[in-house]
Amino acid sequence: xxxxxxxxxxxxxxxxxxxxxxxxxxxxxxxxxxxxxxxxxxxxxxxxxxxxxxxxxxxxxxxxxxxxxxxxxxxxxxxxxxxxxxxxxxxxxxxxxxxxxxxxxxxxxxxxxxxxxxxxxxxxxxxxxxxxxxxxxxxxxxxxxxxxxxxxxxxxxxxxxxxxxxxxxxxxx
Amino acid sequence: xxxxxxxxxxxxxxxxxxxxxxxxxxxxxxxxxxxxxxxxxxxxxxxxxxxxxxxxxxxxxxxxxxxxxxxxxxxxxxxxxxxxxxxxxxxxxxxxxxxxxxxxxxxxxxxxxxxxxxxxxxxxxxxxxxxxxxxxxxxxxxxxxxxxxxxxxxxxxxxxxxxxxxxxxxxxxxxxxxxxxxxxxxxxxxxxxxxxxxxxxxxxxxxxxxxxxxxxxxxxxxxxxxxxxxxxxxxxxxxxxxxxxxxxxxxxxxxxxxxxxxxxxxxxxxxxxxxxxxxxxxxxxxxxxxxxxxxxxxxxxxxxxxxxxxxxxxxxxxxxxxxxxxxxxxxxxxxxxxxxxxxxxxxxxxxxxxxxxxxxxxxxxxxxxxxxxxxxxxxxxxxxxxxxxxxxxxxxxxxxxxxxxxxxxxxxxxxxxxxxxxxxxxxxxxx
Amino acid sequence: xxxxxxxxxxxxxxxxxxxxxxxxxxxxxxxxxxxxxxxxxxxxxxxxxxxxxxxxxxxxxxxxxxxxxxxxxxxxxxxxxxxxxxxxxxxxxxxxxxxxxxxxxxxxxxxxxxxxxxxxxxxxxxxxxxxxxxxxxxxxxxxxxxxxxxxxxxxxxxxxxxxxxxxxxxxxxxxxxxxxxxxxxxxxxxxxxxxxxxxxxxxxxxxxxxxxxxxxxxxxxxxxxxxxxxxxxxxxxxxxxxxxxxxxxxxxxxxxxxxxxxxxxxxxxxxxxxxxxxxxxxxxxxxxxxxxxxxxxxxxxxxx
Ligand code: NA
Ligand code: NA
Numbered sequence: 001x002x003x004x005x006x007x008x009x010x011x012x013x014x015x016x017x018x019x020x021x022x023x024x025x026x027x028x029x030x031x032x033x034x035x036x037x038x039x040x041x042x043x044x045x046x047x048x049x050x051x052x053x054x055x056x057x058x059x060x061x062x063x064x065x066x067x068x069x070x071x072x073x074x075x076x077x078x079x080x081x082x083x084x085x086x087x088x089x090x091x092x093x094x095x096x097x098x099x100x101x102x103x104x105x106x107x108x109x110x111x112x113x114x115x116x117x118x119x120x121x122x123x124x125x126x127x128x129x130x131x132x133x134x135x136x137x138x139x140x141x142x143x144x145x146x147x148x149x150x151x152x153x154x155x156x157x158x159x160x161x162x163x164x165x166x167x168x169x170x171x172x173x
Numbered sequence: 174x175x176x177x178x179x180x181x182x183x184x185x186x187x188x189x190x191x192x193x194x195x196x197x198x199x200x201x202x203x204x205x206x207x208x209x210x211x212x213x214x215x216x217x218x219x220x221x222x223x224x225x226x227x228x229x230x231x232x233x234x235x236x237x238x239x240x241x242x243x244x245x246x247x248x249x250x251x252x253x254x255x256x257x258x259x260x261x262x263x264x265x266x267x268x269x270x271x272x273x274x275x276x277x278x279x280x281x282x283x284x285x286x287x288x289x290x291x292x293x294x295x296x297x298x299x300x301x302x303x304x305x306x307x308x309x310x311x312x313x314x315x316x317x318x319x320x321x322x323x324x325x326x327x328x329x330x331x332x333x334x335x336x337x338x339x340x341x342x343x344x345x346x347x348x349x350x351x352x353x354x355x356x357x358x359x360x361x362x363x364x365x366x367x368x369x370x371x372x373x374x375x376x377x378x379x380x381x382x383x384x385x386x387x388x389x390x391x392x393x394x395x396x397x398x399x400x401x402x403x404x405x406x407x408x409x410x411x412x413x414x415x416x417x418x419x420x421x422x423x424x425x426x427x428x429x430x431x432x433x434x435x436x437x438x439x440x441x442x443x444x445x446x447x448x449x450x451x452x453x454x455x456x457x458x459x460x461x462x463x464x465x466x467x468x469x470x471x472x473x474x475x476x477x478x479x480x481x482x483x484x485x486x487x488x489x490x491x492x493x494x495x496x497x498x499x500x501x502x503x504x505x506x507x508x509x510x511x512x513x514x515x516x517x518x519x520x521x522x523x524x525x526x527x528x529x530x531x532x533x534x535x536x537x538x539x540x541x542x543x544x545x546x547x548x549x550x551x552x553x554x555x556x557x558x559x560x561x562x563x564x565x566x567x568x569x570x571x572x573x574x575x576x577x578x579x580x581x582x583x584x585x586x587x588x589x590x591x592x593x594x595x596x597x598x599x600x601x602x603x604x
Numbered sequence: 605x606x607x608x609x610x611x612x613x614x615x616x617x618x619x620x621x622x623x624x625x626x627x628x629x630x631x632x633x634x635x636x637x638x639x640x641x642x643x644x645x646x647x648x649x650x651x652x653x654x655x656x657x658x659x660x661x662x663x664x665x666x667x668x669x670x671x672x673x674x675x676x677x678x679x680x681x682x683x684x685x686x687x688x689x690x691x692x693x694x695x696x697x698x699x700x701x702x703x704x705x706x707x708x709x710x711x712x713x714x715x716x717x718x719x720x721x722x723x724x725x726x727x728x729x730x731x732x733x734x735x736x737x738x739x740x741x742x743x744x745x746x747x748x749x750x751x752x753x754x755x756x757x758x759x760x761x762x763x764x765x766x767x768x769x770x771x772x773x774x775x776x777x778x779x780x781x782x783x784x785x786x787x788x789x790x791x792x793x794x795x796x797x798x799x800x801x802x803x804x805x806x807x808x809x810x811x812x813x814x815x816x817x818x819x820x821x822x823x824x825x826x827x828x829x830x831x832x833x834x835x836x837x838x839x840x841x842x843x844x845x846x847x848x849x850x851x852x853x854x855x856x857x858x859x860x861x862x863x864x865x866x867x868x869x870x871x872x873x874x875x876x877x878x879x880x881x882x883x884x885x886x887x888x889x890x891x892x893x894x895x896x897x898x899x900x901x902x903x904x905x906x907x908x
Contacts, residue, residue, distance in 0.1 A: 016445045016448075016449075019449070019452070020444035020445035020448050023239065023447050023448040023451065024444045026232065026235065026236065026418075027236060027239060027418055027444075030232075030236065030415055031418055034418070038410050052226055055451075056222065056226055058235065058448055058451055059225065059451055059455030059456065061452075062449055062451060062452025062453075062455075063452040066445075066448065066452060067456075071449055071452070072194035072197075072453050072456070073194060073196065073453050073454065073456075073457045074192055074195060078190045078192075079190070079191065079192035090191035091192070094188050094192060094193040097188065098188070098197055098201050101201045101204045101205060102201075102204075105215070105217070105218075108213060108215035108218070112218050113222075132222045132226075135221075139218070142197060
């Protein structure tokens with residue numbers, strides 16, 4: 001059965017590789033842009049556009065498929081201080097509230113993304129419904145994650161590792 | 174301000190306290206506001222997507238994270254520390270001074286306080302606590318305190334965020350941060366000296382002067398990075414946004430070619446964890462972008478400006494008020510959240526008062542970095558507590574003197590605008 | 605009765621004279637029957653996203669740039685062509701004529717927005733550092749001219765004969781000072797507000813782009829109003845156009861005189877040479893492929 005496990009592991013690691021690829025391409029294309037402009041004296045426009053699209057996709061894709069609950073930036077000062085029962089109540093409330101709001105707004109969000117088909121990007125001339133398309137998986141993944149959070153609260157099955165803060169995720173300060 | 178606005182604010186506060194990701198909480202609040210007002214809920218999705226798509230300067234954030242990570246997995250950080258030890262280890266409170274100086278140099282390469290604390294912090298805390306020379310809580314405290322210099326000395330992610338919300342030049346903001354950053358280092362070195370005398374901390378074994386050239390040579394490529402970045406920005410070869418990519422490329426090249434210390438696998442791991450950070454940070458930014466629409470639609474900035482105006486404060490009184498406000502918020506909020514949500518609300522009032530926006534930016538960034546070490550919610554406190562396995566209370570006890578020292582520096586930065594603005598003016602800033 | 609609410613968004617800052625002019629000449633002109641709520645500095649909608657916001661019913665009015673129409677109405681590209689207008693009077697005469705009526709009807713039908721008026725926002729000139737005056741396209745060869753980032757803008761620089769460099773607006777001052785660029789192409793007001801006049805020594809009044817905004821309302825809002833209300837909105841939009849024209853022309857004249865007094869060399873290059881060169885480059889490029897047949901000649905004829 002071992003090959004099956006390996007295949008499964010590889011599939012599971014795929015989103016991580018895609019998000020790494022997106023960040024890697026931002027990095028590489030930025031360097032290309034500098035080289036083209038200052039060393040070859042050839043200003044190019046598609047580089048900025050690619051980097052911007054990779055950034056939008058990188059954020060929404062990573063959040064949808066890669067980021068763990070513990071990676072999210074949260075104010076856990078109260079959450080980590082209250083008893084377990086209260087924490088479960090918190091999880092049920094936040095999970096259900098957030099999921100309800102995101103389910104209710106999904107049709108409107110879908111409407112906006114598909115509407116943007118009429119606009120195109122400046123250089124690559126890509127239609128904006130594709131550029132913004134990653135938003136829909138993001139929106140849906142929030143719904144699923146929040147339902148799981150609420151379910152975890154109901155069953156009392158969330159582990160500490162799932163909810164503890166990982167310090168390395170706060171690199172923006 | 175209408176009831177739907179107050180309700181959506183309440184929802185955001187409650188969801189955040191109850192442990193939801195702050196970015197998602199703000200999106201929920203924005204959606205709720207639009208629904209209650211009878212507006213098109215997709216406005217929130219539109220604002221999120223267009224805000225990210227049009228925020229060119231935001232692109233520096235993932236690249237600085239990448240650069241800092243590469244410096245940590247390569248041996249650049251290690252070599253730098255040895256250099257600092259040879260330089261200032263011989264003075265009273267030696268390793269404390271090494272901590273300060275290494276933070277200054279490292280901050281010239283990275284734009285993030287947390288990256289500094291995690292990268293350099295692990296190594297230097299290990300050095301300080303070996304043989305019981307310093308208490309672990311003191312090592313943690315000084316590491317957390319000096320890491321706040323990271324985003325003040327350029328390059329700097331928070332300055333980029335501020336440039337975005339205030340429409341100021343990133344180049345001038347970076348230049349404005351240099352003197353304040355060095356001042357912060359100075360006051361902390363003085364505080365370290367005073368404490369070292371009082372508590373009888375040892376000097377470090379002096380590195381023989383004959384060793385200095387060799388150690389300097391080893392650290393030389395790393396020492397060149399700040400020079401390259403700032404030179405590139407101010408000669409117009411790269412934009413401040415591109416400088417982040419240059420930093421990452423340089424660190425990678427040095428690590429691979431000179432030190433042979435980074436494998437492709439390790440680099441790929443770095444990219445993958447960098448993307449994960451970008452995802453969680455990006456969603457916080459996205460949440461604040463969506464809620465910013467609500468704040469604008471409700472004319473909150475005007476109301477706040479009118480309120481501040483009605484109090485009839487002069488610019489000085491106003492700055493004191495704002496400093497106290499940000500300090501208090503910093504006790505419970507992230508620095509990034511303060512810069513993205515609170516500062517934009519203040520900017521119209523700042524302009525009306527005739528306060529320089531670059532000067533104000535430096536005040537806001539320094540102040541929000543203080544928030545990283547003020548209890549109860551101080552990210553750098555959590556991180557160093559995690560590294561040293563010390564109780565938070567012990568670190569808080571040892572960090573108070575440094576908070577006082579930094580408040581003193583903040584006072585100088587606030588009340589002597591020329592101290593902040595002389596360098597940007599030398600570079601052509603007209604404010 | 606309920607007031608007609610008009611939500612407006614633009615990218616001009618709150619403290620700009622154009623914002624004051626809008627509030628007085630349009631907002632106050634509307635009277636009690638309307639509630640005009642204006643948001644400035646791109647705080648409500650990002651630059652370039654106002655048109656889709658209007659189409660989705662989330663915004664009523666905006667002051668658009670002609671490039672905002674390009675994706676949906678490609679023929680509008682012609683109005684962004686440099687040297688299309690000889691001067692302000694030519695520009696105003698064209699917008700007052702019936703030459704553009706077909707295009708305006710197409711915009712209302714396809715993009716579902718209505719252009720009410722075309723307020724003048726200023727002419728762009730060549731401001732640069734150099735030993736000699738630039739008189740013709742040939743003199744621009746090898747000159748590193750900052751143009752706004754974006755393919756269309758960069759091509760304007762190329763068509764004029766320069767080597768265009770995209771630099772963010774806030775970094776232009778430093779770039780001029782360090783010599784990373786030789787010149788930029790903003791009008792007098794922007795040159796003064798960004799203090800470029802302190803680091804350049806010539807302004808060649810090419811007036812290569814005589815820019816007007818498109819003061820626009822969504823068709824859904826327009827159609828929801830009574831005829832009397834429509835007439836009022838149109839009247840005030842024309843009022844705003846006249847007021848902003850005057851503000852801009854006055855400001856340009858004052859600032860030009862002031863810069864000359866400060867020792868800047870302000871002169872008029874051989875604009876006929878620039879015009880024939882640039883129009884030819886455009887006609888031989890992809891940029892002219894969407895131009896309506898005969899329109900370029902009709903526009904130029906009005907200026908003769
Ligand atoms: Na820094
Ligand atoms: Na804090």
